Structures are given as C-alpha cells and as structure tokens.
Amino acid sequence: MSWFSWLFTLRLCSAALLLLVGSQLGLRLGLQMVQTATCTQWGTPSDQGLFKDGDVVIGGLFSLFYNPAARDNGFTELPHNKPCTGLEYLPLQYIYAMVFALEEINHSNSLLPGVKLGYHIRDSCAWAMQAALSLVGGDSATCDQPVPLIIGGSSSITAMILSRILAPLSIPLMSYTASCPCLSDRLQYPNFFRTMPSDIYQAGAIAQIAIRLNWTWIGAVIANNDYGQVAIKVFQEETQGAGVCLAFIETLQRENIVMDARRAALTIQASTAKVILIFTWYTDVRELFLQLANINVTDKQFLASEAWSTSGNLLQDPITSKVASGVLGVAIRSSAIPGFEHFLRTLNPSLRPDDKFLWEFWEMVFGCSPGASPLSTNSPSPTDRLSQKASLPPCSGRESLEEVQSLFTDTSQLRVTYNVYLAVYASAHALHSLLSCPNRDSSPGNISSTCSSPKQIKPIEVLHHLNNLNFTTPQGEMFYFQEGNTPAKYDLVNWQNTPEGSLKVVLIGRVDGFDINLDPSAIQWNTGSNQVPVSVCSESCSPGFRKANRKGEPLCCFDCIPCAEGEISNHTGSLICERCPSEFWSNAKRTACVPRQLDFLSFNETLGFILATVAVSGASVTTAVFVVFIYYRQTPMVRANNSELSFLLLLSLKLCFLCSLVFIGRPSVWTCRFQQAAFGISFVLCVSCLKVKTIVVLAAFRSARPGAGSLMKWFGPGQQRGSVFLFSCIQVFICIVWLSLSPPVPQADLTIPGLKVTLECAMSSVVGFSLVLSYIGLLACTCLLLAFLARKLPDNFNEAKLITFSMLIFCAVWIAFVPAYISSPGKYTVAVEIFAILASSFGLLLCIFAPKCFVILLRPEKNTKKYLMAR
Known part of the structure; x- marks a missing residue:
C-alpha cells in the first residue's frame, strides 16, 4: 500500500470515528464506507478472537493478555497493532464461561427456542476501543454481522470509555468487573449494565x-x-x-x-x-x-x-x-455452575482447531505444540508465531486437562466467572423478551405488530428490554437491573x-x-486465635467515666474523666455523665444512682451526744441552784432579790436547757412544731423574769426619793407575776399563729450535694420564725437597757450589774447566731441553734446565780441583812 493510499485510509477511519459520535445512522454509513478498505488497519488483528456464528451474535471483550506489545513510532513503516503476550489463566476461564453459557442456552428448550446464539470474543488488552469498534461495525475479513450487545469492560476506566463510545449507537455494554459508583449515573452512561455490584x-x-x-x-x-x-x-x-x-x-x-x-x-x-x-x-x-x-x-x-x-x-x-x-x-x-468444570477439563485443541486461545494455553501448560498452526494467513506476524511454535516439540495427543491443577481449571470458587455467566444469561433473557411477539409491540419505535427476524434486532431494542429485565437464574436467584446495577x-x-x-x-x-x-x-485472626483483635486509639471508658476529647486529635482519641459527684455513667464508652434525680446520689464508683441516706443530728453521733450531755448538765446545774435557793430561801440573799422571780427564772432556764434536747433526734411533724415553740416560750419567760427583776430594782431605788413613795405599789408581787405572764403570752400567741398557719415540717434538704441528705425541720414561713426571734431580741434589748441604767445604783449587791453582764452575753450570742445559722450546712444548722441556746442559758445562769451561790455557800458571813443594807 502506498503512502497516499495509507493516508487516504487514515482519513476514512477518522471520518468513521467522527460519524460514530454523531448518530447511529451516520456511524453505520461511515463503517460501511470504510469496512472493505480500512477496518483491518485500525482494528485489532483479525485473528485475536474466538468466533462462532449464530442467529444473534453477542460480543465479548476480555483482557486476556497482560503484556502489550511495544509500539514503534519511528514513522519508518506503516502503523501496525501487534498482538499482546502473556496469557492469563483467569480471564481465559471467563471466556470459556461465556462460551459454556451460550452453548447451554442453545441447548435450552425454554430460553430462546429455535434461536441460535453465536459469539465474537476478542482480546481487548491495550486495544479495547478498537476491538469494540470492530465488533459493532462488523469485520471486513469475514463480513460478520455487527453485534447488538457487548459483554466487556474489564475495568471501570475501560467501561467508561467504551460506554461513552457506544452510547450514541444505544449499544448496551455489560461489564462483569467494573465497580465504580460513577457508572450508576444513567445520564452519562445510559447504555451501561453490570453484573458486578457498585x-x-x-x-x-x-x-x-x-x-x-x-x-x-x-x-x-x-x-x-x-x-x-x-x-x-x-x-x-x-x-x-x-x-x-x-x-x-x-x-x-x-x-x-x-x-x-x-x-x-x-x-x-x-x-x-x-x-x-x-x-x-x-x-x-x-x-x-x-x-x-x-x-x-x-x-x-x-x-x-x-x-x-x-x-x-x-x-x-x-x-x-x-x-x-x-x-x-x-x-x-x-456460585457453582453445574457442568462447567467438566466442560473445562474436556477442552482439547483437537476438538477446537480454530480456537487459538486454547492452542496457546495448551502450549503453556504442556510445553508442546498440539499440531499445525491454525492461524490464518491474515495474521499480523505469522512468521514470528510459526517460528515460536516450531521451537516446541509436537504433542503426543494424550495430553488432557483432567489432572491439571491451575487457576484455569479451579472451579471451587467462581466469582468473576459467575458474573460473566450471569451477563450471558441476562443478555439471553433480554433477547428472549425482545423476540417474544407480545412483548415486541412495546419496543421503542416499533409500529408493526409482526415479529421480526433475529437478524433485524436493533441495539436500542435490546437496551430497552435490559432495563426491564427480571428473571430467575439457573441457580434459583432472582436477577434484575436497577438503573443498570445488579443487586x-x-x-x-x-x-x-x-x-x-x-x-x-x-x-x-x-x-x-x-x-x-x-x-x-x-474467623481466624492474624494472632491465630478466635479472639477479635482490638484496634482503638484510646481504650473505651469504663462505667463511671466519660470521654473527654483531646484537643487537635480525632474523636477516637480521648481521655477518660471520672464523673462528678451526683453524676453517673452506667455503660462503657459514655460521652456524658447523667445527673441523678434529686432523691438519689451516685455511688462511690459513679456507676449507679442510689437512694440518698437521711442524715440528722442524732444522739448516737459524737456531736449530738456532746450537746445532749451539755444540755443535761446545764439542767442539772440549774436544778442544783434551785435546790440551794429552796434550802436557803429564808436567807437575806435569796429574799432580797425577789425570790419568787428567781425561782421562776431558774425554772425557765431549766426549760431552756431541756428544750435543746428536742432539737436532737429524727425530726418529725410534732417535734418540728414543739422545738421552736418550746425554744421561743422558754427564752421569753426567762428574759421576761430578768426584765421584771430589773424594773423592780429601778422602782425600788426610785421610790426612796421624796415624792415617789407610791411607785412601788405598781410593782408589787401581783404586778410582777402579771407582767411576766403578759410578756410570755405575747410569744405564745405568735407561736400559735405561726404553727397554725405555716408550721415547720420535716423535709430533706436535697440542695446540698452528697450521698447523705439532711432531714431537717424546714421553715415553711421565715416570717414566723423571724417574729419569734425578734420578740426575744426586743425583750432582751429593753432588759439590757434597763439593767444598764441601774448598774450604778448604790448597793453592796446590785443585781442590775449581773443582769447587765448576762444580757450582754445573751445578745452577743444571738447576734452571732444569725449569720452562723444561715451559713451552716445541713444538720449543723441545728447544732448552731442548740449551741446558741446552751451558751445563752449558761451565760444567764452563771452571771446571775453564780455570785449568789458563792455568797450563800462559801461566804455565809455576807449573807446578812446588815451587810446587804450597808452602802
């Protein structure tokens, strides 16, 4: 061929490619124009394939060889595509899976009866596009009919290229290994199908x-x-x-x-x-x-x-x-393909003299030439192939694949091979649906109700029936395409x-x-055991801990932080710690919420025992003083200081000491009401006695002045008792109103954190408690003021001085009590109140009665009327 004719041929091929991407009609005309003169120049060599004629021919593209021939671009000779070398066993098995499936279908009485399927299978190797074009355009050497469907595209890249090339012709491409999700795009690849999942x-x-x-x-x-x-x-x-x-x-x-x-x-x-x-x-x-x-x-x-x-x-x-x-x-x-292993092992070049793929495989396995070369004279390089075969000794004819163990004959796990098998059956069922007369009427562009010959099948019709395919495989599985994808x-x-x-x-x-x-x-793991290996950045946090992400590191890398008090995590790998309900608290391990333990000031604990002991001691001392005063009631010291009010004062002090015991122990409805009433009334009675005693002292000295003789008649014994009773009744009234309207109730203080929750007498009305304290404070302040005014009255034993000191201590204790009571947590608020009661009671007892008892018991010489009247 001259350079001019070669250039003319190249231009015609270029024209065919342009027509290919234009329209189906243009491509058909272009291929017909260049078929007889040019296709053998840019297509794959005509001998690189496996062919069998039939009523309908299905195309197949398989990358059988892995070593593409080197291309000489020196422009010293006409361009020529040399065959690839390095036959691979598994792709060869795929080819014969297609052949086996087609022969199986041709022998079927239910699938395509009366229709014989043929195949044109080519090695794609480095020439997938050229092989595809020669399949869809026919072969000039053999005048083959173009195929309406191709099974091929051994990789996703190859499938993309082939699908785009074949799309203008609406020729379906069915891949058995292309798995790229991008191929599911029906807008870009409307003619692509696959038996390989995405x-x-x-x-x-x-x-x-x-x-x-x-x-x-x-x-x-x-x-x-x-x-x-x-x-x-x-x-x-x-x-x-x-x-x-x-x-x-x-x-x-x-x-x-x-x-x-x-x-x-x-x-x-x-x-x-x-x-x-x-x-x-x-x-x-x-x-x-x-x-x-x-x-x-x-x-x-x-x-x-x-x-x-x-x-x-x-x-x-x-x-x-x-x-x-x-x-x-x-x-x-x-999946198993029944009969396929027997089919492979009975393959023999003597039975398939035109099968060049099997011929080459035979040479590789047995190292001998099975006979004369079946290659046609149109082979691109017959001299090289014949010389290579001539170097091998002739086979004896007794060679067989029955005992050969290789990837080609191994049918224990048919994977891609089964995908090829499914692709053939999917193609056959689509053709069966197309060639069935009732279904033929629904094919696109069909306006005739008569059945056409298999020779007149159009690729677009096959494409339509593939999209609506649904059948049961010989293995009993349901098979269909969903947007070109298989399940x-x-x-x-x-x-x-x-x-x-x-x-x-x-x-x-x-x-x-x-x-x-x-x-x-x-599973047998890499360790050799059945124990699942652990692969974590950080060990999962155990219950009682939560994850804390490390700054700048992935979420899987974290530290385990213990849950705070009152919070728990009861499962492994917790992201957060959950707060317990108010009635519950976290256990020591922070893994569960447990009911809170009620805590109160009891007699069994050290603090409660000490306070109770001090209270009993104070009451005992008060009783002892009361006994001394009873015994020495006729002495001037007792009689001179209003013995009746002194006895009443001792009695109220004793009640003050004893009322503190009501605060110790488990609070109940009645103890909560009684303790505050007893406390308020006892101290009012005590301070009232002191106040009246102070008034009596002032009145006694005032009456000694000229013109004031009638002053004492207003402060006689009856008036003194009446005053004490009146002052006390006011406190009793306040307590009755308070306890009737909004009394203290036993309630657990859930606001304080901890497993132990304090059971205390909650003040439902702070106003009532404030009035009780305020009234006591008012009496104490007026008593202190009066005692302060009478402190310098002339007398060897001026009781006003003692009352002044006692009220100073009393006021100091209760002023300090208020902030201490407010700031003390839990049961310690009760302890603060008991301490204030005991401190103020001891202050009154010691300041007022200790000097008198000292004189009565240890200085009897001073317990005379003469001594007391001396100025």
Missing part, C-alpha cells in the same frame, strides 16, 4: 464490619484513583457518628509503587492502629506486603477489598503467609492457615445489599 456496597459492608467488631482506629491504604478514593469516602460516610476514625490514609500510585509501598509500610509500622484497610489492586498489595516483610511488621489485621481478597497470586506467595495471615475481606459472591451480593472471606502452612480462603459470611451475615467465631 463499590458503594462493599465499602459500606466493610464499614459495618468495623462497627460491629468495635474497631474505632483504622489505617487505610488505597489506590490513588477513583477505586480507592470513592471507596474510602463511602467508608468514612458510613462510619460517621459511629466513633470510627482513620489513623492515616496512604495512597499508592502504580507508577511509583515501590516508593509508595515503602512509605505506606513505614506508616503502618509507626501507627498504633492494629487494623489496616486496603483498597487497591492485588499487584500493589503484593509490593506492600514485601515492604512490610522487610521491616518485620507481622502484627496487623488487614481488611481486604474484593480486588485482592481472593487473589491466588497473593495466597501462594510465602511473604503473604508471614505478613497477612487472617485477612478479613469482601469478595465477589461465588449487591458479596461473600465475606477469611484467610486461614492450612496444616501444610499455606493459606486458604474460607467463607465466613455473606452480604446481601446492606444486610450482613457474619459469624465472628469462624
């Missing part, structure tokens, strides 16, 4: 596993592409609010895999995270494991994505056994050690949509 579901499943196993501190190593970035984003969204944090995110770039893997390995070694999530291709994982083995990191638990969770290459690598035993991963769901189903697998020291994949659960069925007891 990565959203596997990332969500891994997130739920992490939550269920209480892993809150996880490291992540991801591929630096959409596969890794989208997966880790979904993982973070699913775990948000569940307390799961990522300790780090390391990315791996295929072009710098050694350097990136070394950096990621060092990060994993330095991290405290025990669980590492890996979303990348198995070749990247292999390099990462190698770097981890070099630095002896063997204590990490790995979470695997479907891209490497069942990789035979990793399982057979000794380094993997050292670094990554116990891997827990999500895998493409597996999400995964296997949960675990890498477990075998007695031989190798690793095997064990099924330990399943994922159906967002439902996870996992048996943790069946």
Whole structure:
C-alpha cells in the first residue's frame, strides 16, 4: 500500500470515528464506507478472537493478555497493532464461561427456542476501543454481522470509555468487573449494565464490619484513583457518628509503587492502629506486603477489598503467609455452575482447531505444540508465531486437562466467572423478551405488530428490554437491573492457615445489599486465635467515666474523666455523665444512682451526744441552784432579790436547757412544731423574769426619793407575776399563729450535694420564725437597757450589774447566731441553734446565780441583812 493510499485510509477511519459520535445512522454509513478498505488497519488483528456464528451474535471483550506489545513510532513503516503476550489463566476461564453459557442456552428448550446464539470474543488488552469498534461495525475479513450487545469492560476506566463510545449507537455494554459508583449515573452512561455490584456496597459492608467488631482506629491504604478514593469516602460516610476514625490514609500510585509501598509500610509500622484497610489492586498489595516483610511488621489485621481478597497470586506467595495471615475481606459472591468444570477439563485443541486461545494455553501448560498452526494467513506476524511454535516439540495427543491443577481449571470458587455467566444469561433473557411477539409491540419505535427476524434486532431494542429485565437464574436467584446495577451480593472471606502452612480462603459470611451475615467465631485472626483483635486509639471508658476529647486529635482519641459527684455513667464508652434525680446520689464508683441516706443530728453521733450531755448538765446545774435557793430561801440573799422571780427564772432556764434536747433526734411533724415553740416560750419567760427583776430594782431605788413613795405599789408581787405572764403570752400567741398557719415540717434538704441528705425541720414561713426571734431580741434589748441604767445604783449587791453582764452575753450570742445559722450546712444548722441556746442559758445562769451561790455557800458571813443594807 502506498503512502497516499495509507493516508487516504487514515482519513476514512477518522471520518468513521467522527460519524460514530454523531448518530447511529451516520456511524453505520461511515463503517460501511470504510469496512472493505480500512477496518483491518485500525482494528485489532483479525485473528485475536474466538468466533462462532449464530442467529444473534453477542460480543465479548476480555483482557486476556497482560503484556502489550511495544509500539514503534519511528514513522519508518506503516502503523501496525501487534498482538499482546502473556496469557492469563483467569480471564481465559471467563471466556470459556461465556462460551459454556451460550452453548447451554442453545441447548435450552425454554430460553430462546429455535434461536441460535453465536459469539465474537476478542482480546481487548491495550486495544479495547478498537476491538469494540470492530465488533459493532462488523469485520471486513469475514463480513460478520455487527453485534447488538457487548459483554466487556474489564475495568471501570475501560467501561467508561467504551460506554461513552457506544452510547450514541444505544449499544448496551455489560461489564462483569467494573465497580465504580460513577457508572450508576444513567445520564452519562445510559447504555451501561453490570453484573458486578457498585463499590458503594462493599465499602459500606466493610464499614459495618468495623462497627460491629468495635474497631474505632483504622489505617487505610488505597489506590490513588477513583477505586480507592470513592471507596474510602463511602467508608468514612458510613462510619460517621459511629466513633470510627482513620489513623492515616496512604495512597499508592502504580507508577511509583515501590516508593509508595515503602512509605505506606513505614506508616503502618509507626501507627498504633492494629487494623489496616486496603483498597487497591492485588499487584500493589503484593509490593506492600514485601515492604512490610522487610521491616518485620507481622502484627496487623488487614481488611481486604474484593480486588485482592481472593487473589491466588497473593495466597501462594510465602511473604503473604508471614505478613497477612487472617485477612478479613469482601469478595465477589461465588456460585457453582453445574457442568462447567467438566466442560473445562474436556477442552482439547483437537476438538477446537480454530480456537487459538486454547492452542496457546495448551502450549503453556504442556510445553508442546498440539499440531499445525491454525492461524490464518491474515495474521499480523505469522512468521514470528510459526517460528515460536516450531521451537516446541509436537504433542503426543494424550495430553488432557483432567489432572491439571491451575487457576484455569479451579472451579471451587467462581466469582468473576459467575458474573460473566450471569451477563450471558441476562443478555439471553433480554433477547428472549425482545423476540417474544407480545412483548415486541412495546419496543421503542416499533409500529408493526409482526415479529421480526433475529437478524433485524436493533441495539436500542435490546437496551430497552435490559432495563426491564427480571428473571430467575439457573441457580434459583432472582436477577434484575436497577438503573443498570445488579443487586449487591458479596461473600465475606477469611484467610486461614492450612496444616501444610499455606493459606486458604474460607467463607465466613455473606452480604446481601446492606444486610450482613457474619459469624465472628469462624474467623481466624492474624494472632491465630478466635479472639477479635482490638484496634482503638484510646481504650473505651469504663462505667463511671466519660470521654473527654483531646484537643487537635480525632474523636477516637480521648481521655477518660471520672464523673462528678451526683453524676453517673452506667455503660462503657459514655460521652456524658447523667445527673441523678434529686432523691438519689451516685455511688462511690459513679456507676449507679442510689437512694440518698437521711442524715440528722442524732444522739448516737459524737456531736449530738456532746450537746445532749451539755444540755443535761446545764439542767442539772440549774436544778442544783434551785435546790440551794429552796434550802436557803429564808436567807437575806435569796429574799432580797425577789425570790419568787428567781425561782421562776431558774425554772425557765431549766426549760431552756431541756428544750435543746428536742432539737436532737429524727425530726418529725410534732417535734418540728414543739422545738421552736418550746425554744421561743422558754427564752421569753426567762428574759421576761430578768426584765421584771430589773424594773423592780429601778422602782425600788426610785421610790426612796421624796415624792415617789407610791411607785412601788405598781410593782408589787401581783404586778410582777402579771407582767411576766403578759410578756410570755405575747410569744405564745405568735407561736400559735405561726404553727397554725405555716408550721415547720420535716423535709430533706436535697440542695446540698452528697450521698447523705439532711432531714431537717424546714421553715415553711421565715416570717414566723423571724417574729419569734425578734420578740426575744426586743425583750432582751429593753432588759439590757434597763439593767444598764441601774448598774450604778448604790448597793453592796446590785443585781442590775449581773443582769447587765448576762444580757450582754445573751445578745452577743444571738447576734452571732444569725449569720452562723444561715451559713451552716445541713444538720449543723441545728447544732448552731442548740449551741446558741446552751451558751445563752449558761451565760444567764452563771452571771446571775453564780455570785449568789458563792455568797450563800462559801461566804455565809455576807449573807446578812446588815451587810446587804450597808452602802
């Protein structure tokens, strides 16, 4: 071919590509114009495929070879696409799964009866676009019919490109491994279908596993592409609010895999995270494991994505056994295909002389050439291929795959292979629905009620029926497409050690949509035990503590702070401490609210016992003084100081001492009422006696003056008793009104923190108590004033001086009582009031009666009328 003709051919191919993205009609015309002259120049080599004619032909694209041929761009010869090398066993199994499914359908009496399905299967390798175009445009060498549907797109990137190219023609593309969530966008990829679930579901499943196993501190190593970035984003969204944090995110770039893997390995070694999530291709994982083995990191638990969770290459690598035993991963769901293993093991080049894929596989497995090369003379480089085959010895013909153990013949866990099998059946059911006459009327653009020939099938009709597909697989599962996606189903697998020291994949659960069925007891962890490993940044706070986040660190890193008094946390990992109800208080461990213990000033405790002892002692001393005064009642000392009021004063002092005992003990309704009334009346009676005695002293001395002789008649014994009675009745009236309207009631003081709550007599009316105290204070102040005025009256024994000192002590005690009473907590308010009662009572008793008893008992010579009258 001349340079001019080659350039003309190139221009025609360019014109075909432009027509391709324009419209279906334009593409068809363009392909027809260049088919006979040009397609073999830019398409894949015509021998790179597996072909079988039929009424309807389904296209297949599989990346069978992993080593693309080097391209010479020196412009010294015409451009030529050389075939790839390096056949892979698993993709070859996928191809024969498609062939097996089509043959199975052709033998079915219920599915597409009378219609024979054929296939055009090509190796995409580095030429996926060209292979797809040659399938949809037909092959010039064989005059093949264009296919209405393609099963292919071995990666998400490839599927995106092919879907966009085929979309203007409405040709469905059905992928068996593309998992990018972006392909679910029906606006961008309206013709895309897949039997592989979206990565959203596997990332969500891994997130739920992490939550269920209480892993809150996880490291992540991801591929630096959409596969890794989208997966880790979904993982973070699913775990948000569940307390799961990522300790780090390391990315791996295929072009710098050694350097990136070394950096990621060092990060994993330095991290405290025990669980590492890996979303990348198995070749990247292999390099990462190698770097981890070099630095002896063997204590990490790995979470695997479907891209490497069942990789035979990793399982057979000794380094993997050292670094990554116990891997827990999500895998493409597996299912048995009855008869498929027998089909594979009975494959033989002698029975399939035109099957060049099987021919090459035979050479690799048995190291011999099965016979003459089946390659056509149109092969791009027949000389090289024939010379290579000529170097191999001829096969004996007794070779068989029956005893061969390889990834190609292993059907124990069919995963991607089953996806291919499902894709074929989905295509067949869509064609069956299309070719059924009642359904044919509903196809887009159809205005005829008659059934068309399978040769007249339009891709847009197949696309329509795929969108409405719903059938039962030969395995009994319901299958349908929802926006081009298949229902999400995964296997949960675990890498477990075998007695031989190798690793095997064990099924330990399943994922159906967002439902996870996992048996943790069946998992063998990296430690070799069945105990779930712990991976946390901070140990979970035990009951009685709450989490306190560390500044600048993730939420999973926190300190445990004990709950404050009165607060509890009764479960592990509590974020807050709950306050107990007012009637309850936290126990010592801050794990439960317990009823508060009632506390009051009792006789059994030290303070109560001391106060009671002092009160009884005071009453006893008062009784003793009373006895002395009774015994010496005829002496001048007793008679001179108004013996009747003295006896009444002693009696009131004794009541003052005894009323303090009412304040000790468990408060009750009656004790609360009686104690304040007894206190108020006793002290009013006491102060009234002192006041009247002071008035009598003043009146006695005033009456001695000229013209004042009639003053004493107003302060005779009757008037004195009447005055005391009147002063006391006023206090009795105040107490009656107070206790009738709003008496003190026993009540627990819940405002004071602590396990013990004080049971006290709560003042329902502060006004009533204030009036009682105010009246006592008024009498005391007037008594003090009168006594102060009479303190210098001429007399050897002026009782006004004693009353003055006693009232000074009395007033000082009760003035100090008010702030002390208000500020004292709990039962100590009662103790303060008892102390004030006892102190003031002892002050009165000692100041008034101690000097008199001293004279009566120890200085009897002074207890005479002459001595007392002397000035």
